[in-house]
Amino acid sequence: MKEKKEYTISELAKEFDISPRTIRYYEEIGLLSPKRTKGNQRIFSRKDRARLKLILRGKRLGFSLEEIREMVEMYEVSEPEQIRVTLKYGDKRLKEIEERIQELEMLKEDLLAIRERLIERLKELEGKEGKKEK
Amino acid sequence: MKEKKEYTISELAKEFDISPRTIRYYEEIGLLSPKRTKGNQRIFSRKDRARLKLILRGKRLGFSLEEIREMVEMYEVSEPEQIRVTLKYGDKRLKEIEERIQELEMLKEDLLAIRERLIERLKELEGKEGKKEK
DNA sequence: AAATAAGTTAACGTTTACGTAAACGTTAAT
DNA sequence: ATTAACGTTTACGTAAACGTTAACTTATTT
Numbered sequence: 001m002k003e004k005k006e007y008t009i010s011e012l013a014k015e016f017d018i019s020p021r022t023i024r025y026y027e028e029i030g031l032l033s034p035k036r037t038k039g040n041q042r043i044f045s046r047k048d049r050a051r052l053k054l055i056l057r058g059k060r061l062g063f064s065l066e067e068i069r070e071m072v073e074m075y076e077v078s079e080p081e082q083i084r085v086t087l088k089y090g091d092k093r094l095k096e097i098e099e100r101i102q103e104l105e106m107l108k109e110d111l112l113a114i115r116e117r118l119i120e121r122l123k124e125l126e127g128k129e130g131k132k133e134k
Numbered sequence: 135m136k137e138k139k140e141y142t143i144s145e146l147a148k149e150f151d152i153s154p155r156t157i158r159y160y161e162e163i164g165l166l167s168p169k170r171t172k173g174n175q176r177i178f179s180r181k182d183r184a185r186l187k188l189i190l191r192g193k194r195l196g197f198s199l200e201e202i203r204e205m206v207e208m209y210e211v212s213e214p215e216q217i218r219v220t221l222k223y224g225d226k227r228l229k230e231i232e233e234r235i236q237e238l239e240m241l242k243e244d245l246l247a248i249r250e251r252l253i254e255r256l257k258e259l260e261g262k263e264g265k266k267e268k
Numbered sequence: 269a270a271a272t273a274a275g276t277t278a279a280c281g282t283t284t285a286c287g288t289a290a291a292c293g294t295t296a297a298t
Numbered sequence: 299a300t301t302a303a304c305g306t307t308t309a310c311g312t313a314a315a316c317g318t319t320a321a322c323t324t325a326t327t328t
Contacts, residue, residue, distance in 0.1 A: 010304070020305085025286060039294050041305055054244070057237055062196010065285070074248050080259045083252050090249050097242050101235055103191055108231050110188075114208050115224050118217050125214045144274070154275080159316060173324050175275055199315075 007044040016056055023052070031055055031069055061100075141178040150190055157186070165189055165203055195234075 013020045026032045027042070032051060034042040044052070051072060058068035071093065077086045147154045160166045161176075166185060168176040178186075185206060192202035205227065211220045 008304085019287075021288085022286065024306090029285095037294090039305085041294070057241060059285095061234065061237055061241065071245070074245070074252075077252070078255075080256060083256050083259075087249065087252055087256075090245055090252070094242065094245055094249075097238055097245070100195060101238050101242075103195055104231055104235050104238070107191065107195065108228065108235075111205070111208070111224055111228055111231070115221065115228075118208075118211070118221055118224070121212075122214060122217050122221075125217075142274080153317075155318085156316065158276090163315095171324090173275085175324070 003046070005046055007049060009042050009044070012044055012049060012052060016052065018056070026052070026055060026065075029065060029069075031065065031072070137180070139180055141183055143176050143178070146178055146183060146186060150186065152190070160186070160189060160199075163199060163203075165199065165206070 007015075009020045009023050013023060023032065023042075027034065032044075032048055032055075034044045034048050037043055054072055055065075055068050058071065059065075063071070070089065074086050074090055077083055141149075143154045143157055147157060157166065157176075161168065166178075166182055166189075168178045168182050171177055188206055189199075189202050192205065193199075197205070204223065208220050208224055211217050
């Protein structure tokens with residue numbers, strides 16, 4: 001059992017390569033709610049860590065912290081009416097995500113096409129102009 | 135032949151559901167370079183329009199305008215050395231895009247898992263509590 | 269040609285997501 | 299018991315990506 005169950009703010013900051021300020025900011029806007037020691041220092045549970053990980057994934061994908069909040073909060077709804085609302089919202093998000101994957105595939109195709117053209121162009125140029133020595 | 139070849143700023147703004155200000159801003163930072171009429175008003179060619187489309191796709195995908203600039207500029211390199219640099223850069227971008235697709239798939243799985251759990255939970259609650267009429 | 273609509277630049281305002289610094293308390297190491 | 303090293307709050311600063319308003323010019327409509 002190598003898994004730690006508690007983390008300090010700088011441990012998490014280092015692990016995820018972000019600043020402590022960023023983590024504090026996420027708490028400030030209610031994205032994280034770590035416990036505190038008697039000395040008032042933050043202690044992050046494994047759940048907190050998992051949540052942070054999710055937040056950062058969302059960020060890499062270009063979601064705003066508001067959008068991320070809406071997604072991570074899906075984990076803790078409990079009232080039936082809220083569950084129904086959340087399900088609807090979640091389905092919308094899922095569609096968006098699928099669209100996004102599609103758009104990324106298109107972008108990928110575009111870049112691949114450019115790549116081909118550049119390689120062609122380069123061949124021509126090198127052919128015409130003779131080799132420049134390294 | 136239904137295709138227009140020139141557009142005004144508000145036509146494009148309407149078509150893509152953005153503000154004219156946004157388009158002007160993109161010109162301001164050099165992402166677009168429309169021609170002008172004698173009266174100094176912007177006229178956008180089909181190329182300009184295509185470019186704007188690309189920019190907006192990049193935005194939806196969460197890229198910064200700087201990143202987008204680097205990508206759209208790949209279209210117009212011509213010097214051999216620049217082509218080589220661009221190719222390297224493009225390959226990096228392609229890898230990033232593939233990673234991004236992976237992460238989106240993961241996010242999708244997460245959301246699907248939450249969805250399942252919510253549906254289960256809802257079934258339980260509705261079962262226990264009897265049906266509330268609409 | 270007069271009015272209305274659309275476009276222009278310039279400049280200041282706003283939101284998001286933190287960075288940075290000050291001033292101070294807590295924990296760990298020597 | 300002192301230092302470091304690390305942590306805390308408060309508050310002001312900042313970059314990106316526009317929004318908003320003003321003051322003015324150009325196009326279009328009637």
